[in-house]
Amino acid sequence: MTVVSNTSPLLNLALIERLRLIDAQFGEVVVPTAVWNKLTAGFDGRDRIEAFRDQGGIRVVSPDPTDLRIEFERELDHGEAAAIAYAIDIDADRVLIDEREGRATATRHDVPVTGVVGILLQASSRGKVDLETELDALREAGFWISDALYERALEMDAE
The missing domain is CATH 3.40.50.1010 (5'-nuclease)
Incomplete structure (x- = not known):
């Protein structure tokens, strides 16, 4: 690839x-x-x-x-x-x-x-990371994630 x-x-x-x-x-x-x-x-x-x-x-x-x-x-x-x-x-x-x-x-x-976010979502689906923790870390590091994307990613991860 x-x-x-x-x-x-x-x-x-x-x-x-x-x-x-x-x-x-x-x-x-x-x-x-x-x-x-x-x-x-x-x-x-x-x-x-x-x-x-x-x-x-x-x-x-x-x-x-x-x-x-x-x-x-x-x-x-x-x-x-x-x-x-x-x-x-x-x-x-x-x-x-x-x-x-x-x-x-x-x-x-x-x-x-x-x-x-897609990379983190994929890693979460494989049990490699906790998505919410990583999204929070991204925000803390200064990466802007809209609330809508944040929530949508968590919903996709839960499915």
Whole structure:
């Protein structure tokens, strides 16, 4: 399975110390250089992300800019545009992205999307985490989750 990731899912999982869920669900993830640069620009979670890369959880690639990527950059940030364009170019199985506009763009181009909440939901269904605890940890770390999404995720987990 080839999975390309944007910044948000990896950074937020690093902040709540759950990067191992990426490996358990997808194996290695691929990130374009634009995403890697954003991941390592700050201090929060940087050590965990670099360690995860060093353990083989992340592979950084340097794709050439394409017309599609340039088009995406008109509406999305550089990391999102790079991740989605690269996922399309290599016919990736999935892209990990949280932002609404990026998710809509990937979906329009028939690239399956999963975000951090979906990753946690899947882990919870396998008994690996307590979803409510992890969603609360995400909120505490600064990840915005609407009350509606929070409740919907808990309902899906209960089914």
